[in-house]
Amino acid sequence: MTARLRVNPIMCEAHGLCAELLPELIRRDDWGYPIIDEQEVPPELLRLARKAAGACPTLALLLDERRDQGRRGMVQALVRQGAQVAASSRAGGPGSAGAPGPGSIS
Ligand code: SF4
Secondary structure: OEEEEEEOOOOOOOOOHHHHHOOOOEEEOOOOOEEEOOOOOOHHHHHHHHHHHHHOOOOOEEEEEEOOOOHHHHHHHHHHHHHHHHHHHHOOOOOOOOOOOOOOOO
16 A cells, blocks of 8 residues: 655645645645655555545645555546545535636636
8 A cells, every 4th residue: 555645736726734734744835835745655644644635625635545556546546536526516615616716717
């Protein structure tokens, strides 16, 4: 089992919550965007890494956990993230109708 944190730079809004929850692996740049340690998440930090990914208000932070299945595990993680984004949109979260999203023109 390996686990790595990844951030979707399009979805991230630089809230900084992730860096507050997991300063061991995430720091912020001058604009507040996360700089993520791309090493494997150590087992003792997995619980906090899951918490940080779950707390991201825009679902930009992904904890990619896989059982060394190569590309298949990554595809499954991306499908899970897509399902989370769709569920969030239906629930009125980021990216739902009425809220301007990235790339919207006003
Ligand atoms: S909590 Fe999410 S939106 Fe906020 S800085 Fe971290 S990745 Fe970006």
